[in-house]
Every structure is written in structure tokens, then in C-alpha cells.
Amino acid sequence: MTVVVYDGSFEGLLTAVFEVYEYKLPQPFIAREAATTGSLFGETHIVITNAEKCNRVYQKLKAIVSAKTIKQLYDSYLSEIKEIENVLLRFIQYALQSNFTIENDYTNADVLLIQQTSKKVNREKHRMKAFVRFQLTKDQLYYCIIQPDYNVLPLIGKHFKERYADQRWLIYDGLRKYGLYYNGQTLAEVQMHFEADLNNEKNLATLHDEKEELYQQLWKQYFSSVNIQARKNMKLHIRHMPKRYWRYLVEKQ
Amino acid sequence: MSDRITEKLSILADAAKYDVSCASSGSDRKNNNNGLGNASNGICHAYTEDGRCVSLLKILLTNHCIFDCAYCVSRKSNDIKRAAFTVQEVVDLTINFYRRNYIEGLFLSSGIFKNADYTMERLVSVAKKLRTEHKFNGYIHLKTIPGASDELVKEAGLWADRLSINVEMPTEKSLALLAPDKNRADMLKPMQFLKDAIIQNKEEKKLFASTPMFAPAGQSTQMVIGATPETDLEILYLANGFYKKFNMRRVYYSGYVPISNDNRLPAIGTPVPMIRENRLYQADWLMRFYGFKVQEIVNRENPLLDTDIDPKLSWALRNLQLFPVDINKAGYEVIVRIPGIGIQSAQKICAARKFRRLNSSHLQKLGIAYNRAKYFINSDTDFEKKDWQPGQIKSFILKEGNSKYEANFSPQLKLF
Numbered sequence: 001m002t003v004v005v006y007d008g009s010f011e012g013l014l015t016a017v018f019e020v021y022e023y024k025l026p027q028p029f030i031a032r033e034a035a036t037t038g039s040l041f042g043e044t045h046i047v048i049t050n051a052e053k054c055n056r057v058y059q060k061l062k063a064i065v066s067a068k069t070i071k072q073l074y075d076s077y078l079s080e081i082k083e084i085e086n087v088l089l090r091f092i093q094y095a096l097q098s099n100f101t102i103e104n105d106y107t108n109a110d111v112l113l114i115q116q117t118s119k120k121v122n123r124e125k126h127r128m129k130a131f132v133r134f135q136l137t138k139d140q141l142y143y144c145i146i147q148p149d150y151n152v153l154p155l156i157g158k159h160f161k162e163r164y165a166d167q168r169w170l171i172y173d174g175l176r177k178y179g180l181y182y183n184g185q186t187l188a189e190v191q192m193h194f195e196a197d198l199n200n201e202k203n204l205a206t207l208h209d210e211k212e213e214l215y216q217q218l219w220k221q222y223f224s225s226v227n228i229q230a231r232k233n234m235k236l237h238i239r240h241m242p243k244r245y246w247r248y249l250v251e252k253q
Numbered sequence: 254m255s256d257r258i259t260e261k262l263s264i265l266a267d268a269a270k271y272d273v274s275c276a277s278s279g280s281d282r283k284n285n286n287n288g289l290g291n292a293s294n295g296i297c298h299a300y301t302e303d304g305r306c307v308s309l310l311k312i313l314l315t316n317h318c319i320f321d322c323a324y325c326v327s328r329k330s331n332d333i334k335r336a337a338f339t340v341q342e343v344v345d346l347t348i349n350f351y352r353r354n355y356i357e358g359l360f361l362s363s364g365i366f367k368n369a370d371y372t373m374e375r376l377v378s379v380a381k382k383l384r385t386e387h388k389f390n391g392y393i394h395l396k397t398i399p400g401a402s403d404e405l406v407k408e409a410g411l412w413a414d415r416l417s418i419n420v421e422m423p424t425e426k427s428l429a430l431l432a433p434d435k436n437r438a439d440m441l442k443p444m445q446f447l448k449d450a451i452i453q454n455k456e457e458k459k460l461f462a463s464t465p466m467f468a469p470a471g472q473s474t475q476m477v478i479g480a481t482p483e484t485d486l487e488i489l490y491l492a493n494g495f496y497k498k499f500n501m502r503r504v505y506y507s508g509y510v511p512i513s514n515d516n517r518l519p520a521i522g523t524p525v526p527m528i529r530e531n532r533l534y535q536a537d538w539l540m541r542f543y544g545f546k547v548q549e550i551v552n553r554e555n556p557l558l559d560t561d562i563d564p565k566l567s568w569a570l571r572n573l574q575l576f577p578v579d580i581n582k583a584g585y586e587v588i589v590r591i592p593g594i595g596i597q598s599a600q601k602i603c604a605a606r607k608f609r610r611l612n613s614s615h616l617q618k619l620g621i622a623y624n625r626a627k628y629f630i631n632s633d634t635d636f637e638k639k640d641w642q643p644g645q646i647k648s649f650i651l652k653e654g655n656s657k658y659e660a661n662f663s664p665q666l667k668l669f
Contacts, residue, residue, distance in 0.1 A: 236304025
């Protein structure tokens with residue numbers, strides 16, 4: 001077995017796929033840097049991300065599968081689930097081997113898994129569009145800290161940029177330690193380190209705009225007023241708003 | 254100041270919550286003016302403890318009302334706290350909630366004060382202010398007040414994404430009994446007007462791209478069920494008529510929540526007919542997405558939907574001569590009618606079978622409800638086909654699952 005180590009980026013992953021073919025690596029097993037512990041009995045092949053190799057794979061994919069499927073492969077990569085890289089590799093190998101299009105062959109385990117994983121990632125993306133709750137600071141920045149199950153920030157930037165085109169906002173992924181910042185004109189990925197005491201919600205509250213507290217209060221009031229007690233159904237409530245998301249929902253505080 | 258607005262919000266949200274429409278999709282309003290928001294998504298931002306989606310800020314402008322509809326909390330004779338928002342208060346709430354990503358937009362309704370036109374004018378002015386002064390492109394759903402003039406309804410359509418007029422009761426007889434101030438003609442007239450205006454706008458849009466949008470998310474309506482003795486047949490035929498005749502985007506069914514000791518209505522404490530409501534929505538989906546005709550779902554022999562099984566399964570059990578279906582050969586429109594197979598599964602089946610013959614293990618992995626579907630399909634020989642009777646199949650399927658409604662399952666109206 002050859003452990004093929006890449007840097008964790010999508011470009012790196014496509015480069016890895018390229019090199020599996022380029023070097024005819026026997027029994028390739030792709031793993032990201034952080035996740036590798038080194039294989040006891042096999043070889044290790046280190047991939048250095050290469051734009052040209054990545055592009056070759058991308059162009060080939062474009063020729064043999066639809067844009068929708070390429071998006072599904074990208075979504076699956078963002079899931080970061082264990083060994084998804086190898087599902088992607090097998091998917092691409094299967095697509096290359098076949099002289100017909102295989103993307104709807106749901107009886108193939110890898111094809112089905114890519115489709116299902118993409119669906120999960122998109123569900124999480126949709127949840128983030130729904131559950132982000134901005135808080136307004138004194139200097140008129142709308143911010144929100146989230147911890148999504150999958151790395152969905154790259155998928156939600158466009159939505160928030162189009163919607164909140166006239167306000168400055170920041171969505172920060174507290175697990176993956178990076179965020180999206182929109183300054184009213186352009187959208188950028190930002191790395192930042194909150195001071196230790198700023199990580200605490202209470203301390204963040206001291207930075208709030210004077211009206212922030214009022215609108216949070218009003219929203220909570222609204223949320224409880226629209227509930228119909230006679231129809232109470234907590235099971236359904238929790239199915240739609242799983243508890244792990246409650247920490248960033250104003251109305252559940 | 255903040256206490257007063259909180260109190261108003263609690264009163265006017267509480268009074269608006271029995272309107273069940275929550276959709277914020279179906280529009281295509283874009284943020285082209287570097288303003289705030291867009292309305293092309295349909296996102297549920299929260300869910301209340303009763304499991305219903307919160308997508309829009311749904312409030313009444315006021316709960317003062319000159320009408321006395323027995324089923325309504327805001328009826329004139331009800332002794333409750335009354336309140337009214339100013340136009341500016343509604344605008345501020347909408348904008349500030351929207352900027353924080355709490356909502357997709359505004360759903361504004363109102364009790365009727367003075368007269369229909371006076372009320373409608375206030376609703377329209379909120380929408381106009383949001384669109385013109387605040388460059389707000391989020392979703393706006395306005396209630397059309399029955400009896401409002403065509404000019405006002407037309408203006409409402411220019412600012413709102415969706416308009417709705419509630420038909421309230423499934424029959425005119427019930428309406429006359431419970432809402433003596435209202436009449437059906439006042440409801441149907443604006444529906445017809447809106448339908449024609451929407452079609453006309455679409456035609457103009459084809460000729461001139463600059464034609465302003467007119468209610469791009471169409472119109473919807475709602476009826477209260479379980480407050481009066483109508484059968485599901487009457488309800489679904491009426492709904493079908495709305496879809497066919499008025500191009501309604503949605504018909505909502507609102508299970509009556511007892512709020513009054515009026516002896517014309519189910520007593521307080523009577524369970525909300527949630528299961529019946531659920532079955533009506535399932536039937537509604539069958540009509541809109543699964544290619545079912547209304548008379549296949551309910552008819553003179555079967556005027557009531559089964560409560561213990563869903564309407565697609567009941568249809569299949571009544572029509573066993575059409576089964577089993579060969580999953581590898583039948584057309585999509587036949588496969589989508591098999592109990593346990595939804596739209597997405599049917600599409601997957603049709604795509605996947607081009608590669609190889611599908612057997613039962615393939616089907617299970619695709620995510621269909623195989624334990625339900627197996628009685629109706631013929632894919633390979635590993636499931637022994639017997640000539641089951643409809644009643645047997647039903648009892649097998651019921652034994653496998655517990656209805657999520659069993660606890661609050663009661664089809665009976667409690668009258669005292």
C-alpha cells in the first residue's frame with residue numbers, strides 16, 4: 001500500500017489523484033497531512049500541490065462527468081469525513097475506466113456515497129443559511145460564530161454576500177478557525193485569533209451596539225409568542241433544530 | 254418604550270399565529286439595487302416548540318376588528334388586550350430582524366378596522382415603505398382584506414411577493430354560520446382579479462423586460478378544518494378547484510385550535526385535529542407533485558381520508574389490481590405511485606436501472622421504504638409473492654411502525 005499524503009486542499013487532492021496515475025502508485029491510499037500517522041509496512045508518497053496537475057484532472061473530469069457531479073465531488077471533499085478522499089479517487093477511477101457516463105449508477109457503492117455525502121453537506125449548508133444569527137457591534141459589524149458539522153463556509157459566502165450587500169458582516173467558523181468577512185464591497189477569507197477573553201460570549205456582549213440587546217429580546221418574545229401550546233411537539237421541534245445548533249440561536253438562550 | 258413594543262409584539266404575533274402559511278419561496282426577487290436582502294430562497298430560520306417553521310415575521314398590524322368570526326381570537330366580542338403597530342414600528346422590526354438573519358421577510362395581516370379599504374391601505378403602505386425607502390428586497394406576504402378595492406389589491410401586488418385571501422371555511426354554509434360578516438363572493442372576487450393580473454403581468458413581461466414584478470410568488474389561501482362538519486371530499490375538491498381555477502400556489506389547511514366557548518364550535522380542550530391535517534397535506538402533495546387526480550384520492554365511496562394510513566397507501570390498497578409493478582420496466586409516473594417510494598427515490602430508480610437490473614438489496618440501499626414498497630413491487634424472486642388481501646397488507650404495515658400521532662389521535666369532536 002502507498003500512503004499518498006496531500007496538504008488538505010481540494011487542489012492538493014486533485015494533484016494527488018493525478019500523481020496516482022503519473023507514478024502508477026500501487027494500492028494508493030490518500031490521506032491528509034494532519035491525519036496521517038505513517039504506514040507501518042507501506043511506502044509514503046508526499047504530494048506537493050501543483051496547479052497544472054490539478055487543472056489537468058479538473059479538465060478531464062469536466063469532459064467525462066456533468067458539472068453537477070463535479071460539484072458533488074467538491075461537496076464530499078468539504079465533508080472532511082474519514083477516508084472520503086479514497087471514495088473520490090475510486091469514483092474518478094470508475095469514471096475513467098467506463099466508456100459510458102457512470103454518475104447515475106447508484107448501485108455502485110462509491111457513486112451512491114458521493115451523492116449521499118453531497119446531500120448531507122448541502123443540508124448543513126442550508127442549516128447555516130438558516131441558523132446564522134448576526135449580532136451587531138458598536139462599530140456596525142454584524143458577526144456570528146458558528147461550528148458547522150462540515151466545512152461549509154466556502155459554500156455559503158455567495159448567499160450572504162448577495163443578501164447582505166449593504167452591511168459589513170463576519171461569519172467565523174470556531175472549529176476550523178477561519179471566517180468570511182464582507183466589508184460592504186468584497187468578500188474575503190480571513191484567519192483571525194480572538195483574544196482569549198473575547199471567546200467568551202459575555203465579553204463579546206460588551207462590544208454590542210446599544211440596540212442589540214433590545215432586538216434579541218424582541219426576537220425571543222416573538223419566538224415564544226408564535227408557538228401554539230395546544231400543538232406542542234418537542235420531537236418535531238428538535239428534529240428540525242437539533243440541539244447542537246442551539247448554542248448560536250438567540251431564541252434558544 | 255421598549256416595554257411597550259415588546260408587549261405589542263407579543264399580542265400581535267400571538268394573534269397572527271393561527272395563519273399557517275409560512276412559505277418564503279417561489280419568488281425571484283434579486284438584490285439588484287445594492288439594497289437589503291433577496292427573496293429567492295425559502296429558508297426556515299427557526300422552528301417553534303410545536304414544530305412549525307418560522308420563516309417570516311408574521312404579525313397583525315392590529316387586532317382591533319369590527320368583525321365577529323367565531324373561530325378567530327381577534328373577534329370583536331372576545332375580551333382580549335388590543336394593540337396596533339405604527340407603520341414605522343413594523344418597518345423597523347422587519348429591517349432589524351432581517352439584518353440579523355432571523356427572518357426571510359414579513360407576513361403582514363390585520364384585523365379589520367373601520368373598513369376593508371382603510372385597512373388594506375395601511376398594509377400596502379408598510380410594504381411600499383419597505384421597498385422604496387429602505388430598498389428592502391426580502392420576501393413580503395400581504396393578506397388581502399376581503400372587500401378591498403381592485404386598485405389597492407393591484408398596488409399590493411406591486412410591492413408584495415405573495416398575496417393571500419383566506420377562504421376560511423370549506424363551505425359557504427359554515428362560513429355563514431361562523432363568520433356572519435363575511436361572504437364568499439368577497440373572497441373569490443380578489444382571487445380572480447389577482448389571477449388575471451398575474452397572467453397579464455407575465456404576458457407583459459414577455460414583451461417588455463422592464464415590466465415591474467407583480468406578486469411573483471403568486472397567491473395562496475387557507476381554510477380551517479375540524480371546526481365544522483365538512484368531509485375531506487369537500488375540502489379536497491375545493492382545494493383542487495383553487496389550484497385549477499385560480500392557479501393558487503398553495504392551499505393551507507389549518508386544524509382548528511379551540512379558543513372559544515362558543516357552542517357552535519368544538520369545546521376548549523378538544524384535541525387539535527393534527528392527524529387529519531397531516532393527511533390533507535399528504536393528499537395535497539399527491540395532487541400537486543405525484544400526478545394524482547383528486548377523485549383518485551377521495552370520492553363518493555371514500556369521502557374521508559384514512560387516518561391510520563397515508564392517502565397513497567389507501568389508494569394502492571383500493572387498486573391492488575394495478576400491482577405489483579415491475580421496478581425495472583415501469584415508467585416514472587407509475588413508480589412514483591408505489592407506496593414507500595417518493596419523488597427522489599423514483600428518479601434514482603429510473604436513473605440507476607439503466608446500468609443493471611435492480612434487485613431488492615439495491616432498492617434498500619437507495620433509501621426507499623422497502624418494508625412498505627415490497628408488497629407492491631416485482632423486482633426479483635427473493636420476496637415471495639402471495640395473494641395478500643388489502644386488509645392483510647395494511648395490518649402488516651401498521652404492525653411495523655408506531656404512528657407518531659397515536660398519543661393525540663382522536664377523530665372525534667368533543668362538543669361539550
